[in-house]
Amino acid sequence: MSATLEIRRDPVDCAGADRELLLRIFRKMLEAREFEEQLYYLFLTTAMPGTMHQAVGQEAVAVGVVSALKADDTITSTHRGHAHCVAKDVPLNDMMAEMFAKREGSCRGMGGSMHLTDFSKGMLGAFAIVGSGIPIATGAALSARVRGSGQVAVSFFGDGAVNEGVFHEALNMAALWKLPAIYIIENNQYALSMTVAESSALPDLAARACAYDMPSARVDGNDVLAVYEATREAVERARAGGGPTLIEALTYRIRGHARFEAAGYRPEAEVQAWKEADPIERLAAGMIAAGAVTEAQLSQIRAEAEADVEAAIDYAGRCTDVGAEDYLAYITAET
Amino acid sequence: MSATLEIRRDPVDCAGADRELLLRIFRKMLEAREFEEQLYYLFLTTAMPGTMHQAVGQEAVAVGVVSALKADDTITSTHRGHAHCVAKDVPLNDMMAEMFAKREGSCRGMGGSMHLTDFSKGMLGAFAIVGSGIPIATGAALSARVRGSGQVAVSFFGDGAVNEGVFHEALNMAALWKLPAIYIIENNQYALSMTVAESSALPDLAARACAYDMPSARVDGNDVLAVYEATREAVERARAGGGPTLIEALTYRIRGHARFEAAGYRPEAEVQAWKEADPIERLAAGMIAAGAVTEAQLSQIRAEAEADVEAAIDYAGRCTDVGAEDYLAYITAET
Amino acid sequence: MRQLGLAAAIREGIVQEMRADDSVILLGEDVGKFGGAFHVTHDLLDEFGAERVWDTPISEAGFTGLGIGAALTGLRAIVEYQYLDFIFCAMDQVVNQAAKIHLMSGGRAKVPLVLRGPQGATGRGAQHSQSIEGYFMHTPGMKVVLPSTPYDAKGLIISAIRDDNPVLFVEHKLLYGAASPGGGKALSDSAIQAIGMDVPEAPYAIPLGEADIKREGEDVTIIATLLMLHRALALAEQMQAEGVSVEVIDPRSLAPLDVETIAASVAKTNRAVVVSEDTARAGVSAELVATINDHCFYDLEAPVQRVAAVDAPIPFGPASERHAIPQVEDIRAAVLRALSD
Amino acid sequence: MRQLGLAAAIREGIVQEMRADDSVILLGEDVGKFGGAFHVTHDLLDEFGAERVWDTPISEAGFTGLGIGAALTGLRAIVEYQYLDFIFCAMDQVVNQAAKIHLMSGGRAKVPLVLRGPQGATGRGAQHSQSIEGYFMHTPGMKVVLPSTPYDAKGLIISAIRDDNPVLFVEHKLLYGAASPGGGKALSDSAIQAIGMDVPEAPYAIPLGEADIKREGEDVTIIATLLMLHRALALAEQMQAEGVSVEVIDPRSLAPLDVETIAASVAKTNRAVVVSEDTARAGVSAELVATINDHCFYDLEAPVQRVAAVDAPIPFGPASERHAIPQVEDIRAAVLRALSD
Ligand SMILES: Cc1ncc(C[n+]2csc(CCOP(=O)(O)OP(=O)(O)O)c2C)c(N)n1
Ligand SMILES: Cc1ncc(C[n+]2csc(CCOP(=O)(O)OP(=O)(O)O)c2C)c(N)n1
Ligand SMILES: [Mg+2]
Ligand SMILES: [Mg+2]
Secondary structure, three states, X not given: OHHHOOOOOXXXXXXXXXXXXXXXXXXXXXXXXXXXXXXXXXXXXXXXXXXXXXOOOOHHHHHHHHOOOOOOOEEEXXXXXXXXXXXXXXXXXHHHHXXXXXXXXXXXXXXXXXXXXXXXXXXXXXXXXXXXXXXXXXXXXXXXXXXXXOOOEEEEEEOOHHHOHHHHHHHHHHHXXXXXXXXXXXXXXXEOXXXXXXXXXXXXXXXXXXXXXXXXXXXXXXXXXXXXXXXXXXHHHHHOOOOOEEXXXXXXXXXXXXXXXXXXXOOHHHHHHHHOXXXXXXHHHHHHHOOOOOHHHHHHHHHHHHXXXXXXXXXXXXXXXXXXOHHXXXXXXXX | OHHHOOOOOOOOOXXXXXXXXXXXXXHHHHHHHHHHXXXXXXXXXXXXXXXXXXXXXXXXXXXXXXXXXXXXXXXEEOOOOHHHHHHOOOOHHHHHHXXXXXXXXXXXXXXXXXXOOEHHHOEEEEOOOOOOHHHXXXXXXXXXXXXXXXXXXXXXXXOOHHHOHHXXXXXXXXXXXXXXXXXXXXXXXXXXXXXXXXXXXXXXXXXXXXXXXXXXEEEEOOOHHHHHHHHHHHHHHHHOOOOXXXXXXXXXXXXXXXXXXXXXXXXXXXXXXXXXXXXXXXXXXXXXXXXXXXXXXXXXXXXXXXXHHHHHHHHHHHXXXXXXXXXXXXXXXXX | OOEOOHHHHHHHHHHHHHHHOOOEEEEEOOOOOOOOXXXXXXXXXXXXXXXXXXXXXXXXXXXXXXXXHHHHOOOEEEEEOOOHHHHHHHHHHHHHXXXXXXXXXXXXXXXXXXXXXXXXXXXOOHHHOOOOHHHXXXXXXXXXXXXXXHHHHHHHHHHXXXXXXXXXXXXXXXXXXOXXXXXXXXXXXXXXXXXXXXXXXXXOOOOOOOOXXXXXXXXXXXXXXXXXXXXXXXXXXXHHHOOOOEEEEEOOEEEOOOHHHHHHHHHHHOOEEEEEEEEOOOOHHHHHHHHHHHHHHHHOOOOOEEEEEOOOOOOOOHHHHHHHOOOHHHHHHHHHHHHHO | OOEOOHHHHHHHXXXXXXXXXXXXXXXXXXXXXXXXXXOOOOOHHHHHOOOOEEEOOOOHHHHHHHHHHHHHOOOEEEEEOOOHHHHHHHHHHHHXXXXXXXXXXXXXXXXXXXXXXXXXXXXXXXXXXXXXXXXXXXXXXXXXXXXXXXXXXXXXXXXXXXXXXXXXXXXXXXXXXXXXXXXOOOOOOOXXXXXXXXXXXXXXXXXXXXXXXXXXXXXXXXXXXXXXXXXXXXHHHHHHHOOOOEEEEEOOEEEOOOHHHHHHHHHHHOOEEEEEEEEOOOOHHHHHHHHHHHHHHHHOOOOOEEEEEOOOOOOOOHXXXXXXXXXXXXXXXXXXXXXXX
């Protein structure tokens, strides 16, 4: 079960993988990582408002899944959503501006870290009430079906979210009606302090799909191509009218639950072992092994990603703070 | 799947069954049936307040399950709860008085048909919000465990209730903590107008236990001894610390959903076929076949059951109507 | 002109919007094959098919979320709760999601969603009798609409469907004017007035947030909704004979609330009585009293009188239920108090 | 005397009741091993063990139902919501079950249940900032308690645990007086007064429904709870220097509400300002205005002024959040309005 799975450190098998895809994936993972590393630093050193939840070490899930989608496919995200946004092409500038509560932010400074959203990119929302995005993504899938748009809708959520009633209600309806939905359990093995085994009677979370007669898959969430491949299959099935899929991606939350949370409830050795299974380094090693890139090219990409995040921070610094009455314009939509 | 199961009409196999048990079961089933037959008539002919949901044809589930419990074991019921109350020894007088909103009613006229309750009998409540009794019964099981009382808690609910989120949340916790709980799906094949196949992706409802790694059983809900036997096993497991069980009892709602609802959405042939599978007549035939009773004794018991319900109606007629201000005493409990 | 009951009027508004706009869909329990527990969606499945009319499992939180997701992606979703008491099963989706998404997204997301169903005390006991509008009047981001006549119902449901915000559309069982196929007796109430039953066949929209003066008067203003509006009118009729001229205002929408119309009336009569079937404490009646206090304090010659359900779960026993819910005589007593000072 | 912060005071009350009464249990997310997201249940698992302190999955409706079932069968359950915003996930269990069971059973069932958790706007965005007491003040069958000082908190949590009714116990993040191990900065607010921090070590109970006059005054009465109580006191201090004598009342419980104490004060000052962090429309402030209108209309020399959160989901941006939530200067403006007429 998830608690006792062996941790894989081997390079991602990139043999035969499309080079452009590999480069995009690598770049996105780096941007997500760098974005959060900088956020952590900025929270320590500046008066950044609110809080944040880092997905450091989980980047392969967000990027692997979204890389298998079309631009107009939709996703819902969670309180731990930065990587989902990066993967879905939400501009880093807009994201960073939102973190600093600037008018130019992706949510005009109204949402913040836990609600990073960009409709123009098919990012339907980051829902910070655990599990609440699951039926909403399912509704997007129903909508795609009604509109005949051919879109699929993906819901990202954590291992803790599977115990919310809406997980059950939404998956039943999606399977019953064969909606083009894909459910991604980002199993980072903890829900704040609670392990999967402490909170789920059946710790094999993908297996819960049995209750809905729904296809499911369990993948190494730190192997971005494995995540990509599983998602690709699910997308094909969904577009072909085959209905939804539940995918459990096993990964690990390297940092604390939120901001400066110390996560003292975790064995140091466990954290250490997972640090050595870093999804970015596993991909880098795999790309080198497959001869897809050179070390020099990798450093080049790393430098570019860092530069882009730097630029986003500068941009945010030049943006305008949210004003006292800004929000009054967003209470009711003009019809 | 439930929609397509073959309907059994054969006599209940009573060979070797305890005669006292058989007689009690038969009597309880008759009382439940007669109680609701009279209610239907009373609703037509008197100014009986509120509404009611009949379990005619489903009596074997309530009586079979409760017959495997001890008096201090607890149950939760639903909007369709008369038979559960009869089985749990709630006095017919108190029940009938409650139906007529009398002060002497089991809930002092405050609850009515959908909330028939009698704490002194371990009947924790009839919860008319579909599914809402499931976590409450689970809490009673947790309480039994904390108090070391050795009690088990049973939750009755319908095939429609399995699609409520609380079903999922409660069963996960019960299985996770191995609570002494038993979940009875009274699968009467319809949730108002919706068939199981129209509302559940996996119409084999007992199989949903797979998501919680929970033992489950599917029984002929019109064979009272089969229900009894499955419950007995579940009770043994629960008392021994083996945790919860999900039991699906396949039966049929002979009448409309509520009171005078016509149920035009059901094929006449289907209703007819199930009428011929009447659980009371199947038991009667089985008792005769096993030589446990004579026809004369059966008629005798039928007459007694009818007389008791008659007496309850007379009793209710002699009771006092709820007064305008009665309820003011029940808003807040005195501590 | 052609006359319709409330249920039929709501149905007609939904049908006409669904014909005019392919993006309108319906979700709920037994809304298709069965036509709705109170017949409001009768035959819609036949006309619009299973891709527009979704018979859902009993999963209120789930299908409310589906409605939100659909509303976020180009559809207009109408979600029916078989009884509004059950909306609490979906409360997070309504209060934390539907009502907040527009603001959380900085105005980039819109949620054109109608949440509708019946409420009201009709002898069903505490879990099928409560009036829930107060919870949603208190929920920023929601609109709350309550039709008391068939004419209003059709015009308001059409506006609700066209609105880009989540709208709670509250219907009263006793006003449907038809028996429930769900097995109920034909519900009715002696105070119900045969008003607003002339319903034009052509579609029309009544703007959300415009009160309607259902009866003009000089001596005292009564503000009431749904069944209470009818009881207020019944009382006004009685008091006319007694020489008291009562003005009766139907807000029709509690959020937004038409404060101008209410304030103008109170400025004229100087006496106000607010009546609501929801429980008093922190409910609709409290807000109406507070609003009048805010805007009309110096016009008042007597304290605003409030008439609302007793702060208790609704009891089953008829005499107790009747006591818990405002009756014509309770409104009369309040009017007399308002006039006495 | 020994001083405690609010979180520590609540914890001490819980610990002492759990020691005194084996039937008291605790349920919630991360309440055991982790000690609670805001440290309120720190070390309780070690002392009382896993049969009394239940670390639950993320299943608010489910574990609330478990609490109800336990309360119905001989235990006293304390249920923690990590943020009170999440109680909406359990709304049916709270509103339709816990609050109604006693009446539906004709008084035969009792539900000794405490529902507790933190609320308040602290820069977390709309889903972690709202104040929810208004929804439950509107829910018959519930008691609603709000401690503004450590002293009150200990005495009130002990009474809440001993009460045989469902009690919502509302805590304010900014008043906890300690950093959150959940990763928050140590939250604080300049207006918070160092009052009521002397907390006796021996258990004591403060009856539910008794208001406390936190400051005596002659010219105007302010009624406020939680953080707003502190802001009202800060203002009262300022205005004292300006020659205005402000009386500040902390209801401490909204249901039941101590109308006598409030009415007596208004009868003395003839001017009232109500302040609440929940949104205005049909919220706590509306009920307080209506209650004063009902009981003190003829004592009032000016309309009751209400100060409450703007009717909007709470925005993330600091300047906007600050604007949405009542500040000391907003209360000042209201007091001046109350005094001006
Ligand atoms: C309904 C609800 N309950 C509780 C919380 C508080 N909370 C925020 S994140 C979290 C843990 C979630 O765990 P998981 O789903 O595994 O996501 P992860 O944080 O591991 O990414 C909790 C309990 C919440 N936001 N919403
Ligand atoms: C939460 C909730 N949703 C809807 C209803 C309305 N309703 C009452 S009974 C019922 C059907 C229930 O079906 P099932 O669970 O199979 O029980 P049965 O009526 O067949 O005994 C429905 C939809 C309700 N009471 N509660
Ligand atoms: Mg997790
Ligand atoms: Mg059924």
